[in-house]
Amino acid sequence: MLTQYLDERTMLFPDRVDGWRDAIEQVAAPLLADGAITREYVDAMLTSIANGGTYIDLGYGIALAHARPESGVVRTGLSALWVRPAVLLNDEEAHPIRLFVCLAAADSSAHLAALAQLGQLLTDEAARDALLAATDPTTALAVLTAGEQS
Template identity: 35%
Template sequence: MTLPELADRAIVLRARAADWREAVRIAGDALVDSGCTTSEYTDAMIRMVEDHGPYIVIAPGLALAHARPGGAVRCDGLSVVTLAGPVDFGHAHHDPVRVVIGLAGVAPDAHLAAVAALANAFNDSAAISAVADAPTREAVRAILERSERS
């Protein structure tokens, strides 16, 4: 499984977020801007953390924001947000977060496959730092493609 296409509008570099909600909203807005979701999906991503806690912080410095597939998802999509300053999500071991990935899947099986592909892409913790420090959108794409292949 490969990751969904990463449009320019889906990559936000050095965003400023006051808290985790704002960081997730930026990732959700990037999914909306790239045409993959509606704003209702962004709201659902925030509710997932409010309801279930910071389980989306899957590795030191990395959050994977997502919600269930449904009518607010127009197509499989991915967004990448790097933060100008790290944000606490309330995770006991992996805070603070520097990179927020937004993930939207049309169907449950595609959603799970994309999660698996992201896990492979970020299996090397150096990939998280490399994405966090990436100077351009092209650099973000290159890091993810290289990490996904290895």
Template identity: 60%
Template sequence: MLTDYLTPSTINFAENVEGWRAAIALVAQPLLESGSITTEYVDSMTDSIAGGGTYIDLGFGIALAHSRPEDGVVRTGLSSLRVTPPVLLNDEAAHPIDQFFCLAAIDAKGHIETMQELAGLLSDDELRSELLAAQTSAEVTAVLHKIGTP
């Protein structure tokens, strides 16, 4: 399922991003462009993080930005952004992030299914390391295709 959402058009890389707010805007951009989310969804994610939402820090320099479906989800989508160098989530030194994901789920079922698959990827030490080493969308896609293969 991740390969249905994470495609060359939703996997991006950026250098010298001016802080976490810019990173959230950049990771959300493919979903905005596809019509999967509205600008209100981006605002909701940003407001949540600014209000102390460092809970989106999954560890290993990875953050999963998301909000509630009613905050502007049109259809389920997922995007990814790798930033170099890392940015500080909510400007907190304890939360350097260089891999952002943006999840937009139309309902709880889609949210849970996508989260479970993403958790499977990120909890596998080898796949997570390969993901974090990927420098192109093709390399990210290759890692995604390894999920669930022996």
């Protein structure tokens, strides 16, 4: 599922990220540009995080940015943004994030499938560390592809 949606266009390695709000804007940009989500979806993610939504912090410096499908999902999509240095989710010291994954799930089955694959990746320390250390889409895609084949 992850490699079905993540590619060179949807995996971002920016030179600069100015805080968590900018990270959400940047990670959502490919999905917004190709019409998978509307602007309302981005706003819903920002509002949710600002209202204490640090629950999107999956641990290990990875956050799963998402909102409810009715908030502006047109079709299922994923994008990812690697951040160096880490940014503080909702400006909270307890939540430094190095990888933002944006999930736009059109339905609950797509949501669960993506969560299952992310969960599998998070439990594999070597794969997780390799993914966090990626510096370009080719390297990140190789880690994701290997994870899907194991």
